[in-house]
Amino acid sequence: MKHEELRSPRITQVSWGHIEVDGVGTGKDFKVWPGGGRRWDWRETDTHHVPGIQPADVKELVDNGSKSVVLSRGMLLMLRTCAETLDLLEDQHITVHVAETKAAVEIYNGLVSNGEAVGGLFHSTC
Numbered sequence: 001m002k003h004e005e006l007r008s009p010r011i012t013q014v015s016w017g018h019i020e021v022d023g024v025g026t027g028k029d030f031k032v033w034p035g036g037g038r039r040w041d042w043r044e045t046d047t048h049h050v051p052g053i054q055p056a057d058v059k060e061l062v063d064n065g066s067k068s069v070v071l072s073r074g075m076l077l078m079l080r081t082c083a084e085t086l087d088l089l090e091d092q093h094i095t096v097h098v099a100e101t102k103a104a105v106e107i108y109n110g111l112v113s114n115g116e117a118v119g120g121l122f123h124s125t126c
Contacts, residue, residue, distance in 0.1 A: 007034065019124045029123050030122045031119070033066050034064060049078045055084050065119075066117055068094060069096050069121075075126060076126045
């Protein structure tokens with residue numbers, strides 16, 4: 001099956017410290033993309049709230065066929081996104097949405113409902 005034929009998994013629950021992704025599992029932070037996803041372990045890329053989401057954090061989303069990307073800022077808007085990350089996505093003509101986590105989930109699920117090849121990074125605490 002090609003990437004464009006895969007549906008992005010729906011996020012079914014989000015609350016402080018808890019996210020549920022249909023067919024993927026439950027946890028605190030998630031990476032999702034067309035056809036799947038996994039828990040997002042910040043230690044893999046040494047991510048911190050500042051400077052925030054790095055190009056290495058979104059690479060897996062792009063590699064898995066995401067044509068648009070939703071980046072959450074956390075429940076208290078503490079998570080930032082590096083300018084280099086936004087530049088990388090723009091250079092690859094990927095639409096980016098950045099929002100507080102609950103709003104980001106609404107945006108993401110709306111794109112999923114529209115059948116878009118959407119990926120996202122979701123942080124469920126600060």
